[in-house]
Amino acid sequence: MTKVILGCLAAVALGACSNSFDEPLLTDGPQQIGFQADLGACRALAEQHTEKTVQSGAVQGAVIGGIIGVADSKDGDRVDDALVGAVIGSGIGALEGASEADEARREILIRCMQGRGHKVLA
Template identity: 35%
Template sequence: MKPFLLLLLLPLGLGACADSGANHTPVLDGPPNATYRADLAACRRLAKEQGQLDRETAGATVLGAGAGALLGAADDDGDAIGGAIAGALAGGAAGTVNASNRREEILIECLRGRGHRVVG
């Protein structure tokens, strides 16, 4: 029963991170200029358009599931299905973190491209 519960919670957990990175509040070197708020909104939209569940995240999920299944099957008390689900959760979470970091980088570079002195 536990593996199925984890499988149901995976989309909810990944969905909770859906806008992370794009909602980053950048640190500016100096006061914001008159166009900052409009540029920030536009750059956030651009960052949000980047897929959170991209190929890299899907690949990490599949690799995690495979590794978890192997480890679960190799353990005397483990089971392959539970290991696969745990591995998929770990791989999916790692992929989601990477996607969030990419979105934050897109947001920062977009603002810099529009002339804002973003330091982080």
């Protein structure tokens, strides 16, 4: 069981490393004066608004995974099955939360840059 839990945690850690939020923005024309400073400020703003999305996804996934683990227990070892389900569920929930947070950060970043007068397309 320990190997399963460690494997799940490793998969979550690797999945959390991908982040399209750090990809360059597609702009229309040359960068205006102050683009890099505005980009840094807008990234910080976007990060503040999405910190809890990953955490809440992991918690929800752990609860749902634990419930499924208990309900799906066939060998009578409900505690171990619940733990494995909670670990797998939290991993999946964290990955989903990270994906949702990444999309939200990107949208906030683009709108912030556009609000500061930069021609950002995506």
